[in-house]
C-alpha cells in the first residue's frame with residue numbers, strides 16, 4: 001500500500017479532494033468511491049449533467065465551469081485525460097503545489113486499500129467487470145466496484161462497500177495505466193492491436209499486460225480462446241483458463257434462445273451446473289465464463305452466481321435494445337473495433353431479421369486510419385451500412401481520413417455502404433431506408449446512439465398510427481425525402497410521410513396527429529411547393545390510391561374525382577365522355593386536392609369555375625359535402641381549404657363534340673409548350689402583380705438564365721425557376737430573393753411568391 005492509499009484509508013483525517021472533469025463517466029465513478037469512503041469531494045466540469053446533479057445530492061461540491069478557486073484548500077487534485085494542461089483549475093493546483101494525479105493513479109490508490117480484481121482486455125471489460133461485481137454481490141461477498149458505464153443491474157457505475165474485502169475495477173489498457181495496478185486477482189479477456197495512437201505494435205501492448213500479471217498477487221483468469229491472452233498468461237503458475245474446450249472452465253451444451261443463450265459450465269471436466277444468460281451473443285458466454293471462473297475461485301457459491309447471471313441485464317450501449325416490435329428492432333452497441341463489430345453482427349444475425357442495417361460512427365481518426373480495411377471486411381457482412389463522420393474523441397483530424405474511408409473499404413469488400421456525414425441528419429437517411437423485418441444497429445463509441453433514439457421515438461408514432469386502420473388502408477414512412485414528391489425535385493424529409501388510401505384512414509391519421517399536437521399538412525403532387533432543406537416537422541399526408549384515385553362520370557354527366565387524381569386525368573376522362581371545358585387542365589401538373597386548395601387556373605379558367613361540390617374533412621373530424629356556393633374562392637386561394645382537407649370534388653362541363661374538345665386541348669398544349677419550360681420546376685414562382693405579369697417583369701429585368709448553383713431562371717419564361725439537377729432549396733430561395741431585390745430596386749414592385757414555401761432550413765427533428 002503506497003502513501004496515498006494509506007492516507008485514503010485513514011478516515012480519522014478525511015482528505016479534501018477535487019476532481020477536474022467530474023462529469024465524465026470514469027471521473028464520476030471516482031467521486032462516488034471517494035465520497036463513499038468518507039472524504040470531502042468537490043468537482044468541476046464545463047458541463048452540468050443529470051449525473052453531476054445526482055452526485056450533488058450525495059454530497060459532491062460541484063462547480064461549472066472550471067475556475068482556479070475550485071481547488072482552494074484541496075489536498076489532492078485528480079484530473080481526467082481529457083483535461084488540457086492550461087485548464088484554470090489544473091493550472092491553479094500546479095501553481096499552489098497541490099498534489100496532482102491522473103484518474104488511473106487515484107483509482108489504483110483506492111483499489112490498493114482492498115483486495116483488487118482488475119478486469120482487463122481489449123473488449124468486454126465493462127460487461128465482465130459488471131458480471132463479476134453482480135455475481136459476488138448476489139453471493140453475499142459485498143464487493144465495491146468501478147466500471148466504465150452505467151449498468152442497470154448495479155444501480156450506478158461505482159459503489160464503495162464499507163464491509164466487503166473485494167473491489168472489482170475495469171482496467172484501461174489504452175494509455176499504459178494498466179501497469180499501475182497491483183491487484184489480488186486479474187482477468188485477461190483478450191489482447192489485440194488497439195490504441196495504436198499510443199502503442200507501436202501488439203508486442204508493446206502485451207508488455208503492459210505482462211507487467212500487470214507480474215504485479216498480481218493471486219489468480220490470473222484468462223481466455224484460452226484468445227491468442228494474445230494465452231501468450232501472456234498461459235504457463236503462469238497462478239493461471240486459470242476458460243474457453244470452449246481444453247481449459248479449466250469450459251462452456252458447453254450451448255443453446256441459442258431468442259435474445260438469450262443457455263449453456264452448461266464444466267470445471268476440469270466436472271459439470272457445475274447451468275446458466276441462462278439474458279444477453280445474447282457467444283462473446284458474452286465467454287465474458288460470463290470469465291466471471292464464473294473468478295467468482296468460483298474466490299469462493300462464491302456457483303448457484304448464486306448463475307442466478308445472478310440470469311438476471312444480468314447488460315450494460316447500456318452493449319447490444320442494448322432500444323425498440324422492439326413485429327416490424328422493427330433497433331439495437332445500440334458501443335463496439336468500435338472490428339472484432340467487437342464482428343461479434344455484434346453475429347449476435348444480430350442470430351435473431352434472424354430480414355436484414356441487418358448498420359449506422360456506424362467511426363471513433364478516432366487514428367483508429368479509422370489504422371483499421372480501415374478490417375472495418376471494411378467486417379461491416380461488409382451487414383446488408384446495408386451507413387457511415388457518418390469520425391467521432392474525434394480528443395484527436396485532431398487526419399487529412400484524408402473520414403467516414404468515407406470506411407465506406408470505400410466496405411464497398412471494396414463487396415458490401416453496400418453509403419456516407420451520411422452529418423450525424424444530426426443521418427437518422428433521416430437511415431430511418432427512411434428501413435423496411436419491416438429489419439434490425440438496425442447503431443454502432444460506435446461516440447454519440448451515434450442519439451440517431452437510434454430519434455428513429456425509435458418516431459417509429460413508435462408510425463406503428464401507433466398503423467394500428468388505427470385496417471391492414472392496407474394506409475402506408476407510412478419515416479423521413480421521406482420531399483424531393484421525391486415535388487415537381488421541382490428539391491426539399492428535405494417529411495418526418496412522417498402518410499399515404500391514406502381511404503377517407504376513413506385520412507380522418508384517423510388527422511385525428512391522431514391533432515390529439516398529440518403533431519402538425520399536419522397535406523400535399524398533392526407537390527407541383528406548387530418549395531420545401532426547405534431541413535424538411536417538414538410533423539405529418540405530411542399524401543392522399544393516394546383507393547377512393548382518392550377514383551375518377552368517373554356520374555349519371556348527371558358530372559366528372560367525379562378523388563383528391564389524388566391528376567388534373568390531366570380529369571381532362572381525359574371528360575374528353576372520353578364527350579364533356580368539354582376541361583382542356584385547360586391538360587398541362588397542369590397538380591392533383592385535384594391541390595388544385596381545389598389553390599384554385600388552380602390557366603388559359604383564363606379557374607378550378608372553381610367548374611366545381612359543383614367538394615367533399616371535405618372538416619376540423620371537427622366529420623366528412624361533409626359542400627356545394628360550390630358554400631365555398632368562397634379567390635385568385636389562387638380557397639381559404640376554407642386551409643384548415644379543412646379536400647377529399648374529392650364533382651366538376652361540371654359542357655357536352656361537346658370530340659373534335660372541338662381535341663382542338664382546344666391541342667391549342668392549350670401548343671400555347672403552353674411555346675411559352676413554358678419542360679424542365680423540373682414548380683410552375684410560376686411569383687403571383688402576377690397588378691402592374692405587369694411577373695414573367696414579363698423578370699424578363700425585362702434581364703434576369704433570364706441567371707442562377708444560383710443548378711437553380712436557374714428559365715430562358716423560356718421569366719416566372720419559372722428550373723432545377724438543372726441537384727439544386728437545393730437554399731439555391732432556389734437565394735435566387736428568389738435576388739429577383740425580388742431587383743424588382744424592388746429597379747421597378748419598385750414587391751413580388752409575392754405564388755409557390756408555397758414550407759419546412760425548415762436546418763434539420764430539427
Ligand SMILES: NC(=O)C1=CN([C@@H]2O[C@H](COP(=O)(O)OP(=O)(O)OC[C@H]3O[C@@H](n4cnc5c(N)ncnc54)[C@H](OP(=O)(O)O)[C@@H]3O)[C@@H](O)[C@H]2O)C=CC1
Pocket residue numbers: 521522523524525526527528529543563567587588589590591592593594595596597598599600601602641642644645646647682683684756
Ligand atoms: N397553372 C399552372 O401551370 C400550374 C398550376 N399549379 C397548381 O398548383 C397547385 C398544386 O397542386 P398539387 O401539386 O397537387 O399541390 P401541392 O402538392 O403542390 O400542394 C399545394 C398546397 O395545396 C394544399 N393541398 C394539397 N392537397 C390538399 C387537399 N387535399 N386539401 C386541402 N389542401 C390541399 C396544401 O396547402 P396548405 O399549405 O394550405 O396545407 C399544399 O401545401 C394546383 O392548384 C396546381 O394545379 C401548379 C403548377 C403549375
Ligand SMILES: C=C(O[C@H]1[C@H](O)[C@@H](CO)O[C@H](OP(=O)(O)OP(=O)(O)OC[C@H]2O[C@@H](n3ccc(=O)[nH]c3=O)[C@H](O)[C@@H]2O)[C@@H]1NC(C)=O)C(=O)O
Pocket residue numbers: 601602603604675682683684685686687688693694695696697699716717718719754
Ligand atoms: C404557371 C402557372 O400558371 C400560369 C398559367 O399556366 C398561365 C397560362 O394560362 O397563365 C399564368 O402565367 P402568366 O401570367 O405568366 O402567363 P403568360 O401568358 O405566360 O405570360 C403573361 C405575359 O407575360 C409575357 N412574358 C412572359 C414570360 C416571359 O419570360 N416574358 C414575357 O414577356 C407573356 O408574353 C405574356 O404577355 C399563370 N401564372 C400565374 C402566376 O397566374 C402556375 O400557376 O404555376
